[in-house]
Amino acid sequence: MIGGGIAGTTAALALAKIGADVEVYEAAVRTAAEGGWVTLGPSAMTALDQIGVGERIRAVGFPVVEARMVNTVTGQKDRLSRYEPGHRWSSTHVWRRDLLSVLRDRLDQVGIGCRFGLAVTASEVSADLVVGADGARSTTRRLLGNSTPLNFAGQVIRYGHHPMPVPGLPRHVLHFWTHPDGVIGYVGDDRDGSFWFSRHDADAPTGMVELAQLLRPLRATPAAAVVDMSELSDQYALHELDPSGIWNSTDTVLTGDAAHAVSPAAGRGATSSIEDALVLARSLRQADTIAAALDVYTATRRPVAEATYRPMPGHRPPRPTADDLFLDEIVRK
Numbered sequence: 001m002i003g004g005g006i007a008g009t010t011a012a013l014a015l016a017k018i019g020a021d022v023e024v025y026e027a028a029v030r031t032a033a034e035g036g037w038v039t040l041g042p043s044a045m046t047a048l049d050q051i052g053v054g055e056r057i058r059a060v061g062f063p064v065v066e067a068r069m070v071n072t073v074t075g076q077k078d079r080l081s082r083y084e085p086g087h088r089w090s091s092t093h094v095w096r097r098d099l100l101s102v103l104r105d106r107l108d109q110v111g112i113g114c115r116f117g118l119a120v121t122a123s124e125v126s127a128d129l130v131v132g133a134d135g136a137r138s139t140t141r142r143l144l145g146n147s148t149p150l151n152f153a154g155q156v157i158r159y160g161h162h163p164m165p166v167p168g169l170p171r172h173v174l175h176f177w178t179h180p181d182g183v184i185g186y187v188g189d190d191r192d193g194s195f196w197f198s199r200h201d202a203d204a205p206t207g208m209v210e211l212a213q214l215l216r217p218l219r220a221t222p223a224a225a226v227v228d229m230s231e232l233s234d235q236y237a238l239h240e241l242d243p244s245g246i247w248n249s250t251d252t253v254l255t256g257d258a259a260h261a262v263s264p265a266a267g268r269g270a271t272s273s274i275e276d277a278l279v280l281a282r283s284l285r286q287a288d289t290i291a292a293a294l295d296v297y298t299a300t301r302r303p304v305a306e307a308t309y310r311p312m313p314g315h316r317p318p319r320p321t322a323d324d325l326f327l328d329e330i331v332r333k
């Protein structure tokens with residue numbers, strides 16, 4: 001496994017569960033600061049249960065049960081449940097560092113070796129199967145002959161956190177306020193406080209948007225109550241990858257952002273990476289050869305990635321059912 005981020009650790013755990021002997025190489029040190037947070041979708045929570053960490057992730061995170069969208073120009077309002085049919089749990093909000101720490105502890109628990117602080121390339125490792133879980137700037141992707149460039153998604157983002165939730169806004173509800181230049185997002189919890197972001201259009205990845213300009217739309221929302229007391233992240237340029245290039249050979253395969261990075265606007269990158277892990281393990285368990293399994297995996301996951309990358313207006317990208325992610329039954333067979 002090249003990469004010990006969300007995609008790499010979950011794939012390692014899923015492959016170990018079907019009996020594979022797995023080793024993980026992670027370029028960063030184990031204690032590297034992992035900023036920010038993610039909201040994992042219901043399918044990710046089903047998948048995390050399958051690899052033995054769902055309960056722990058729910059304990060360090062908090063549930064997100066609904067999304068409420070307001071168009072601040074037209075006044076149009078919308079609501080979306082953050083439960084999905086067939087999946088037991090709602091979306092879950094978690095600090096990225098807590099998510100990775102739970103996943104990496106689980107590697108230790110099930111005896112998967114993880115070499116931290118060691119960057120490797122697919123040509124340097126010897127294994128029946130090499131999984132490139134090395135993120136949006138994957139070298140494994142390049143070595144597979146996939147030269148698709150990472151594109152600037154046209155927006156920058158800044159995150160803020162404050163230890164108290166915004167008074168008067170319902171807890172565990174993701175609020176989005178769209179405005180002509182971007183989107184403000186907010187979710188709050190009594191234990192973990194306020195999490196907000198401002199995503200703003202920008203001409204170029206190197207062009208900084210002035211802080212005052214970035215925060216102005218936020219000041220017109222109830223989240224304004226915590227903005228000046230919040231801890232602010234740096235400003236990040238957002239990138240995405242067209243997922244139509246090569247994903248696998250007969251013995252090497254891409255998962256997570258290495259195959260299909262999307263802007264956080266999709267809210268799906270981490271969730272998709274976790275789904276990939278389970279689908280890869282199921283494909284390997286069910287096919288006669290590794291090469292056949294990798295073709296099945298790519299054929300299953302690429303349409304989902306393409307629909308997420310460029311969704312058809314009015315259509316939600318397909319979501320895997322719980323059955324698509326279960327390992328227990330096929331492990332017993």
Ligand SMILES: Cc1cc2nc3c(=O)[nH]c(=O)nc-3n(C[C@H](O)[C@H](O)[C@H](O)COP(=O)(O)OP(=O)(O)OC[C@H]3O[C@@H](n4cnc5c(N)ncnc54)[C@H](O)[C@@H]3O)c2cc1C
Nearest residue numbers: 003005006007027039119120134135256257268269270271
């Ligand atoms: C600002 C932001 C907010 C987001 N919010 C959400 C959200 O709310 N919900 C959601 O579902 N998704 C979200 N995402 C997307 C999500 O974070 C990513 O899709 C997810 O982290 C991808 O995981 P990954 O393991 O594929 O890649 P990464 O997290 O990039 O991990 C790749 C790992 O590989 C390692 N690596 C790289 N090269 C090598 C090498 N040669 N050898 C060894 N190791 C190597 C890296 O050190 C890294 O640890 C967000 C993304 C961003 C940028």
